[in-house]
Amino acid sequence: MKPDDGRWDLARLSPSDAPELQHALDALRQQRPDSRQLGALAASLSQLGISVAPAQQATAGTAPSTLRLKLILGAGVVGPLTLALLLWRAPAPRVPAPAAVVATAMSAAQAGAKSVAASQAFAPSSKREGGPPANSAASNPAPPSASPSSLEESAATQADRVPKSQAGPTSVRSAARVAVAPTVSAESAHSPVVPDRASLQSTAQGVVARPTEIALLRDARLALASNPAEALALTEQHRASFARGAMIQERELIAISALARLGRHTAVLTRAAQFERDFPSSPYRKQVSALAQ
């Protein structure tokens, strides 16, 4: 109905208008994800470095909402389980002191699934060194590494550039599914850095396909601290395989980090300058500049 003032308005369907349809509408309105599903979602986002936990827990005298409580409980169960699965799937050379990581994850979940702690527990530096999992990046001279969150953010960044009709980023979708992608072990088990099993997707016939974009960069990130040359090689592999990939910024960040660790300062400067030309508004620009200094 278009009122006289030109504003469009429309009344919603009422029970008297279409009782059976109204009943069905009510049925659909009542559908909700349960606490387990929401907890799993919160945990999976946390693994990507995206915190959806409240910044502060309920203060004294303020009871947490039901949903918040459900999230905490859900993440408390799903988070540690998922992290344990990730640890199980990680290649042997990178397995950290499990107790420290699991304890970190559990304490993070208990504290309301603080994603920073969870994502840093997932990060190779804290795993390998068993160092403090949270808020230690500035004080701890841990080797550089890109985070899952970094990878995701840029995937989203790239996806943002896609026209609206294509926006719901395929790259993000593929990235988000890495953790649950069906996998097989790699042929290159003798390699200094063994690609994570998630890097190689299997077909129904068990034929090994090429690694996904995010999995390749994740392997590069994992290799960064222990074997920067291998990390650099993996970024080159990414360049060859995904010339128009959605995660070019992440690749460059890892490559420049690897070059810095290898002491190739001239290459760092060159590549950092190129990065700043190519991605002037990149969220990683500050990090790249820091590496170039």
Place this chain on the structure above:
Amino acid sequence: MPPFHGVDERPAEAANQTASTPSLAEIFEQHTPFLWRALINLGVPAAEAQDQCQEIMITVHRRLASFDGASLRGWLYGICVRVASDYRRSARVRREILTDTLPEAADPRDLAEALDRERSARRLLAALSTLDEAKRAAFVLFEIEELTLAEVSEAVGAPLQTVYSRIKAAREQIRRAFAEAAVSGSRGGISEAG
């Protein structure tokens, strides 16, 4: 070696946010259940809803800093509609089934009532699946998610009058489907989903 800040930096949650912009945690807490539901009503199978909801939250995380504060619901559901649309497009390519089992009833104390509710929900989902994407989105956002016309307009990126027409047309189509099912006297009038 210069410090590396990749782990900690989350641009979308940084200080760019204005006081009026809710945090990601607030959005997750207040809107995720509804976005999840909307995804299913927009044609995403319940089994895929978590993945697609994750995509929504990733996009929200990335774009929250640029949110203009006009209509949060319109903005969120706009992302939701696009994610569902992309999923449906890719699902068609893969020839996947677009609808499947619904989430469990929140409170199945009364089994008969729960079954009746689920049957009604399935009928409506089946009717929704006969709509084209644009009409379905307009109908779902207006009638189920109870957005205002203006919010629907923002979410789907169409003028108000277009949204108005789509909702009216969708209503007619769904009413017809329900009427045909009633005349047939069986569930065969509208093929059951799943």
